[in-house]
Amino acid sequence: MFKGLFNVIVKEVKELVRDPTLLLGMIIVPLIIFPLMGFAVQTSMKAAEESMGNISIAVMDLDKGTVAENLTNFLTAWNVAIVKIDDLNFTEAVNYVQQSNLTGLIVIPLNFSNNITEGLKAELDVYTVFRGGGIAESTSSSMISTLLKSFEESLVVRKVGEKFPEGPENVLNPIDMSEKSIVKGKSVNIHPNVLFGLMMSQSMGMPIGIMMLLIFAMQLAATSVASEKEEKTLETLLTLPINRLTILAGKLTGSIIVAVVGAIAYIVGFTYYMGSFMGIIPAETGVDLGAIGLAPTLLSYLLLGASLFVSLISALALAISISVFAEDVKGAQALVGPLSMLLIFPMIFMMFSDIYSLPFPLMIVLLAIPFTHPMLASKVAFTGDYLTAVMGIVYVSIFTLAVLYIAARLFGTEKILTAKLKFKGLRRRKRKPTE
Amino acid sequence: MSLAIEATDVVKVFGSIHALDGLSFTVKHGEIFGLIGPNGAGKTTALRIVSTLLKPTSGSVKVLGRDVVDDASEIRGLISYLPEEAGAYKNLSGYEYLEFMAKFTIEDKEMIRETVEVAAKISGLEERLKDKVKTYSKGMKRRLLVARALMTKPKLALLDEPTSGLDVLHSVHVRGIIQQYVEKEGVTVLLSSHNMLEVEHLCGKVALINKGKIVAEGSPVELKKKVNASNLEEVFAKVVGFV
Numbered sequence: 001m002f003k004g005l006f007n008v009i010v011k012e013v014k015e016l017v018r019d020p021t022l023l024l025g026m027i028i029v030p031l032i033i034f035p036l037m038g039f040a041v042q043t044s045m046k047a048a049e050e051s052m053g054n055i056s057i058a059v060m061d062l063d064k065g066t067v068a069e070n071l072t073n074f075l076t077a078w079n080v081a082i083v084k085i086d087d088l089n090f091t092e093a094v095n096y097v098q099q100s101n102l103t104g105l106i107v108i109p110l111n112f113s114n115n116i117t118e119g120l121k122a123e124l125d126v127y128t129v130f131r132g133g134g135i136a137e138s139t140s141s142s143m144i145s146t147l148l149k150s151f152e153e154s155l156v157v158r159k160v161g162e163k164f165p166e167g168p169e170n171v172l173n174p175i176d177m178s179e180k181s182i183v184k185g186k187s188v189n190i191h192p193n194v195l196f197g198l199m200m201s202q203s204m205g206m207p208i209g210i211m212m213l214l215i216f217a218m219q220l221a222a223t224s225v226a227s228e229k230e231e232k233t234l235e236t237l238l239t240l241p242i243n244r245l246t247i248l249a250g251k252l253t254g255s256i257i258v259a260v261v262g263a264i265a266y267i268v269g270f271t272y273y274m275g276s277f278m279g280i281i282p283a284e285t286g287v288d289l290g291a292i293g294l295a296p297t298l299l300s301y302l303l304l305g306a307s308l309f310v311s312l313i314s315a316l317a318l319a320i321s322i323s324v325f326a327e328d329v330k331g332a333q334a335l336v337g338p339l340s341m342l343l344i345f346p347m348i349f350m351m352f353s354d355i356y357s358l359p360f361p362l363m364i365v366l367l368a369i370p371f372t373h374p375m376l377a378s379k380v381a382f383t384g385d386y387l388t389a390v391m392g393i394v395y396v397s398i399f400t401l402a403v404l405y406i407a408a409r410l411f412g413t414e415k416i417l418t419a420k421l422k423f424k425g426l427r428r429r430k431r432k433p434t435e
Numbered sequence: 436m437s438l439a440i441e442a443t444d445v446v447k448v449f450g451s452i453h454a455l456d457g458l459s460f461t462v463k464h465g466e467i468f469g470l471i472g473p474n475g476a477g478k479t480t481a482l483r484i485v486s487t488l489l490k491p492t493s494g495s496v497k498v499l500g501r502d503v504v505d506d507a508s509e510i511r512g513l514i515s516y517l518p519e520e521a522g523a524y525k526n527l528s529g530y531e532y533l534e535f536m537a538k539f540t541i542e543d544k545e546m547i548r549e550t551v552e553v554a555a556k557i558s559g560l561e562e563r564l565k566d567k568v569k570t571y572s573k574g575m576k577r578r579l580l581v582a583r584a585l586m587t588k589p590k591l592a593l594l595d596e597p598t599s600g601l602d603v604l605h606s607v608h609v610r611g612i613i614q615q616y617v618e619k620e621g622v623t624v625l626l627s628s629h630n631m632l633e634v635e636h637l638c639g640k641v642a643l644i645n646k647g648k649i650v651a652e653g654s655p656v657e658l659k660k661k662v663n664a665s666n667l668e669e670v671f672a673k674v675v676g677f678v
Binding site for chain 2: 014238240242418
């Protein structure tokens with residue numbers, strides 16, 4: 001029945017991969033643009049990091065008291081280069097700071113030390129030079145604020161310590177809170193935020209990846225049918241001694257192969273891009289997901305694979321059935337485009353909420369969309385809800401069979417040659433009489 | 436002699452348009468049969484029905500003794516169809532295209548290679564066959580497609596305007612090839628053409644088609660004699676009452 005299938009698949013893959021626009025958009029752009037973006041982020045982050053290492057600030061000490069001296073010593077101890085400009089007036093000081101490469105200016109007014117010692121509120125003026133924004137400038141500025149806050153805290157600890165010699169910590173933080181999580185009915189000694197973070201990266205990444213793969217595949221399948229019409233190769237193809245279902249299967253398989261390559265390129269590029277952030281933000285380590293029952297099991301991988309596979313076939317069959325009505329590639333892409341809403345809609349809900357916490361009608365709508373199910377299956381490792389995943393696979397399989405049947409019917413009859421929709425307003429067009 | 440094509444009272448309706456309106460004709464084995472007529476007469480629809488692309492609304496068409504509706508897949512293994520506005524896969528090379536097409540009818544690798552070589556000779560494209568189809572001119576593409584249609588030596592070749600877009604020299608070459616395939620390989624040809632000179636030189640039998648019906652049928656000599664005309668163009672004009 002599928003004689004010649006391999007021949008069709010090879011042709012489909014060659015045609016799709018050699019299409020320069022497709023190659024550019026699907027493979028080269030994600031592989032080059034994402035790493036380039038990552039490189040840009042990494043470089044600017046490094047520059048910011050480096051500039052944090054050499055913060056220099058001007059100090060105008062009008063107070064000359066002990067606390068003021070302690071403050072400058074504290075900053076110096078934290079590697080902040082201090083430039084003393086006590087002899088300048090304020091206008092001269094501002095000009096000086098602007099023209100030099102200093103981060104900012106700290107003005108310690110008269111009576112600063114005295115007020116603090118007497119238990120009164122003391123004022124401190126901190127100026128940051130705004131040179132044009134950027135991460136480096138803002139991090140240097142916030143670094144100064146953080147250091148000043150720490151100094152302030154040290155003053156509080158000292159003051160409280162004078163009244164409560166047994167331990168100022170007990171007064172400042174009277175409750176020692178230890179936050180833990182409960183996972184699948186067991187208490188786990190991990191802060192919930194760590195688990196939420198892990199879950200977030202999983203629930204954001206997987207739906208986006210699945211959505212990209214399905215959208216790519218749909219566009220490819222639509223293009224592959226429509227280009228046969230546009231390039232006038234369809235008529236010849238349909239008179240060849242080959243089963244129409246083989247042509248359909250060849251188009252589906254070719255589109256899947258190229259879409260997988262495209263999705264891999266996208267994931268590689270995107271991972272590199274995300275990795276450029278991870279290198280700077282230290283990742284939470286020492287969490288053994290397996291020990292707390294959150295590591296994906298073989299069964300959860302199999303369920304995700306099966307769910308993804310049936311959804312992919314249904315997406316392709318849907319795209320092919322719809323693109324049969326288009327006269328050219330542009331038309332097919334315009335027809336298939338709105339279908340991506342069926343992917344984006346569940347993706348957004350999956351990213352930000354639990355489907356079962358949504359209002360009942362909305363939940364039903366989402367569950368009726370076949371592409372919700374692979375996204376649900378991707379959460380099985382966390383939820384342990386294998387039944388929903390299996391039910392989803394059964395539902396999507398039935399849906400897929402129905403759509404495949406329609407696609408096969410369209411391919412098997414002369415509809416594939418005669419069905420036409422005109423794009424301006426999507427009105428049905430009068431069929432052009434053939435000679 | 437048995438018949439290669441037997442079309443009986445074929446009607447094809449698209450919405451409110453009657454593309455074919457009781458078309459009947461027969462083509463003998465080893466014959467070059469020409470369908471001629473003005474634009475919109477129904478030539479392409481007739482060829483599409485014979486090639487199993489379209490189903491007749493009513494009437495019957497038998498190709499090599501098989502019914503176009505019931506035995507469509509069997510017929511596809513015996514025929515080769517060259518549509519008027521056909522194209523080739525633009526991102527494949529000429530060789531890859533011919534090989535892709537040959538693989539559907541031939542399984543043996545050596546035979547496939549030989550068939551592609553035959554097609555290379557018919558097309559006369561030589562080294563250009565290594566280039567992608569998208570770099571070909573209209574004429575080159577047509578030569579590639581004619582070669583594709585004939586290379587597998589089908590029992591019946593359906594050629595819709597085989598020389599459309601070709602210059603004089605290549606048209607002569609293609610006509611020679613068609614004639615050669617009929618004489619040496621026993622291929623039967625049903626072709627449609629606007630070029631009356633081509634039809635007169637090539638076809639043993641001609642059917643004039645107008646408004647979905649055959650209005651006259653016979654050899655070019657018979658037709659000219661019948662209406663006292665000096666060429667087929669004149670025959671056609673007289674038969675449809677244009678002059």
